Amino acid sequence: MAGTKAKQYDKTFLLDLLTDMLKIRRFEEKAAQMYGLKKIGGFCHLYNGQEAVAVGSVAAVDLKRDHVLTSYRDHGHALAVGMDPNVVMAELFGKLTGCSRGKGGSMHLFDVERNFLGGNGIVGAQIPIATGVAFASKYRGTGGVALCFFGDGAIHQGAFHESLNLAAVWGLPVIYLVENNHFGMGTAVKRVSSVEDFSVKAAGYDIPGRAVNGMDVLTVYEELSEVVEQARTDSRPCLLDVKTYRYKGHSMSDPAKYRTRQELEKYKEQDPILLLKARMLENGHLTEQEFKKLDDEMKHVAQAAVEFAEQSAEPPLESIYEDVYT
């Protein structure tokens, strides 16, 4: 790991990364709490532990022309692209003020203005869609890149392989980013995959592949900055196997008994927030007091989001026939 990395960045940039990761962490903790209180229902896939992946990647794209798509574990990405936590929490609550007016819920967060195109509930189904979004950018000559997140569980879907081939053949600027948290629901990668380093799969489509440490937000940012620039310049896809870890179960109903306490603790020692915090402390970009203040602010943001969601109106029954057709 690049221990001195933080030195080259200015304080504001690092503070933004830290703020976004803390915002996601505190938001997810609040979401879990609200799920326990039955304010949120259905499937709710939390992002705790993986914050560096969304935050570091999104920091490397230009949301005026680039697009971001992800799976159902989408709260972190929604917040990383700058969606209002109130609107995200309201969607989790199924309220009219949610980004999808209570029609989408936890798995289907969208923000067209921020080029965030969901929030897809079928494993790997966003991969062809992101490929098409990149196709549209190339067709129109916008210079835009599509950043497509998916989990390690999606890597064996046909949609993944068909998309990589199409993007390679047609020269489409897509970053295929595996958030490799080592488990597809309760099944360890090594039990269902012929390889554990997914970056090697890029060779099968003659595109660049890289393995990336996804617990380090600066590494993620630097790797992404390089590949995004390459994809933009060369109009070519690439595949990144970003190793990360989720602290919680697959969804709220999963107690995660398929892994050991020791394994979880091992990853928590590399916690992306604590890692960046330590570097910033070391380089004089942050004091303990400042961190505490920031953390309190983010707790407050999460609490305010809950209050906003609580106070928001339920969608009216008449809305069931809305937004089915244009």
Place this chain on the structure above:
Amino acid sequence: MADIAIRDALRQALEEEMNRDERVFIMGEEVGEYNGAYKVTRGLLDTFGPRRVLDTPIAELGFTGLGVGAAIAGLRPVVEWMTFNFALLALDQVINNAAKMRHMSGGQLSCPIVFRGPNGPAEFLSSQHSQALQSLLVHVPGLKVVAPATPYDAKGLLKSAIRDDNPVVMLESEMAYAWTGDVPEGEYLVPIGKADVKREGKDVTLIVHSKPLRLALEAAEQLAAMDIDAEVVDLRSLRPLDEETIYRSVRKTNRAVVIDEAWPMASVGSHVAWLISHNCFDELDAQVELVCSEDVPMPYNHTLELAVQPSVEKVIRAVRKVCYTE
């Protein structure tokens, strides 16, 4: 007026819409250099070039999903499936994504895409290549489904489908591509959601869509010789369904025979028969009859495969039943 084949009417529609709107492009297996498996896209590659006429690999899920992505990003793709039998591989992208994008995003996204290709029985193709699969697609809110059976309707409906801001599935027929009919020289559209009375009559209503239109019209001719005056309602659009035209006709004739080359369970035919029973109960002089495919996979043997499908004789038998002239 020009007397042209359905395949040429479809090509005219594609060519006119591609000239009219730069966002329209077509992709699919063999649509470019091969000029289309059924020659619908003949010459389009020469006219519009490889940027807008794209040969795909045999990867229905991948290129269909790519189309969905391009559509939500602002293009207007026409996806040709070589047959609907192969499109089964792509149904996740059609049902879970194209049909749901607007809804899940709370109205933020539109998905203006056309999926088209041959559907329904052909000849000597056995069970996997000779299926009428419209029931699967018509079932899904968020999709529109059209099923023309004349060159005039094929051209006008395809143009409307391409201009529609929703995903539209267009059912064509391998056996009907060579059928000819009059098409006006100038620009025209056939609206989606409007049935067409193809033959006026007063004694019984035949309700039909797609290729069986021809056998319904033939049956009506033979019935005329028996002094039974049949009205033929061509649905043209299956979703939305023009219920008013159906009811208007049935309320006039008081008798209805529904013809559908799909299997009977949960089909367009069974649904229309239920609608008539439900909404025209007091006006009916006989129970509604359904002439559809036998409830079996398609056999290869020609005598058997014909025996499985609706026929002129089966329609006449059903009409005589509802007219009590057996």
